[in-house]
Amino acid sequence: MERTDDLKIVKVKNVPKRKNKDTWAIIGFIAPAFLIYGVYVIYSIFMTFYYSLFDWTGIDSNMVFIGLENYIALFRDGVFWTSIQNNFLLVIASLFTQLPIGLIMALLLFSPIKGMRLFRSVYFMPFLMSTVAIGILFIFIYEGNYGLLNSVLGVIGLESLQTAWIGKESTAIWAVIATVCWQFAPFYMILFRATIVGIPEELYEAADIDGATGWQRFKNITLPLLMPIIVTSAILSVIGSLKYFDLIYVMTGGGPNNSTELMATYMYKQTFTNFNMGYGSSISFAMFIIAFIVTLFILFGDKQRKGNDS
Numbered sequence: 001m002e003r004t005d006d007l008k009i010v011k012v013k014n015v016p017k018r019k020n021k022d023t024w025a026i027i028g029f030i031a032p033a034f035l036i037y038g039v040y041v042i043y044s045i046f047m048t049f050y051y052s053l054f055d056w057t058g059i060d061s062n063m064v065f066i067g068l069e070n071y072i073a074l075f076r077d078g079v080f081w082t083s084i085q086n087n088f089l090l091v092i093a094s095l096f097t098q099l100p101i102g103l104i105m106a107l108l109l110f111s112p113i114k115g116m117r118l119f120r121s122v123y124f125m126p127f128l129m130s131t132v133a134i135g136i137l138f139i140f141i142y143e144g145n146y147g148l149l150n151s152v153l154g155v156i157g158l159e160s161l162q163t164a165w166i167g168k169e170s171t172a173i174w175a176v177i178a179t180v181c182w183q184f185a186p187f188y189m190i191l192f193r194a195t196i197v198g199i200p201e202e203l204y205e206a207a208d209i210d211g212a213t214g215w216q217r218f219k220n221i222t223l224p225l226l227m228p229i230i231v232t233s234a235i236l237s238v239i240g241s242l243k244y245f246d247l248i249y250v251m252t253g254g255g256p257n258n259s260t261e262l263m264a265t266y267m268y269k270q271t272f273t274n275f276n277m278g279y280g281s282s283i284s285f286a287m288f289i290i291a292f293i294v295t296l297f298i299l300f301g302d303k304q305r306k307g308n309d310s
Contacts, residue, residue, distance in 0.1 A: 045288060051281035058277030070282035080283065083261040084290070090177055090262070091241040091294075097181045099233055102188030103226075107218075109193055127186040135250030138179045142166045166252055169259035176251055176260055180244065188233050195229045196222065231302045235295055242291045263287045 052071070055064040074080055105123050113119075126134070141148045144164030153161050165175040199222065207217050245264035248254065254261040254269065263283060271280030 045285075048281045048285045048288070051277055052279075052285050054278045056277045057275040058271065058280075059275060066278070070279050071286075073279065074282050074286060079258050079261060079266060080263070080286075082258055083263045083266045086173055086260060087242050087244070087262050089173060090180065090244060091238050093177045093181060094184070094237040094241045095234060098185045098237060099188055099230065101181070101185040102233075103192050105185065105189040106192035106196060107222075109189075110196065123189055124186045126183050129183070131183070131246045132250055134179065134183055135247050138175075139166065139251055142175050166260075167256060169256055172252055172256060173260045176248055179251070180247055183247070184237075184240070188237075191229055191233055192226060195226055199225050227302075231298065235298055238294050238298065239291050242294065243287060263290075
């Protein structure tokens with residue numbers, strides 16, 4: 001009996017050692033990722049806020065501490081408020097254009113149409129193209145004198161609608177937003193399609209036996225099971241729209257007359273064109289705070305929805 005008890009004691013004592021080894025192995029594997037994330041994300045956020053407290057060109061070593069004066073100036077800056085408005089226009093357009101179009105295209109890929117494999121490649125092609133190439137392409141499409149869009153409008157007898165699409169303040173932002181939505185809708189199509197593929201076929205077979213229509217199948221099976229990826233896609237869309245930069249910079253540079261300015265383009269101009277690193281850092285940190293608050297709002301809304309469903 002004593003020998004058996006000793007063996008039991010040995011086994012019990014060996015369990016924590018094994019757990020400690022597993023814990024250190026896990027830490028060893030994830031430590032490099034956490035280190036990179038900490039240096040390039042967490043540290044950068046704190047340093048952005050630190051630089052925003054100074055009047056600094058970003059080049060010389062003369063950094064003058066001015067406290068929150070950059071943020072006070074930011075709240076009084078009309079261009080900054082215009083950029084926020086344009087960013088939220090892009091957010092709304094992305095949520096209510098890119099996601100629905102991506103879902104529709106994903107559903108079409110499951111329709112019994114011949115050559116759907118070709119359509120799958122065609123649908124995804126805009127997302128594979130270089131942003132600079134897309135920007136240059138749509139500059140020629142929107143060009144006021146010989147652009148493709150105005151030429152088509154002339155052919156179908158709608159000359160009254162012809163205009164300089166990216167040369168007028170009233171139309172430039174909408175022209176660029178349409179281009180952004182055209183580029184990124186295929187990305188969400190792939191996310192939705194991958195999720196739909198994972199839905200068990202037995203659910204649809206049971207719905208067919210019960211006599212459910214196509215709309216009822218979508219409403220009661222597909223859409224509820226897609227909600228987690230829809231929430232994830234919404235967060236990606238919001239964050240991407242709030243920090244968007246490249247296509248705006250290529251097509252309009254924030255013009256005409258700051259009508260297409262976004263927070264990221266305005267931050268770039270202040271930092272690397274006007275050499276005002278402190279003020280540019282305050283814009284960058286404001287972008288982070290806005291994106292963080294909006295993301296929390298989406299997550300809280302999804303949590304409330306799950307609570308109501310349960």
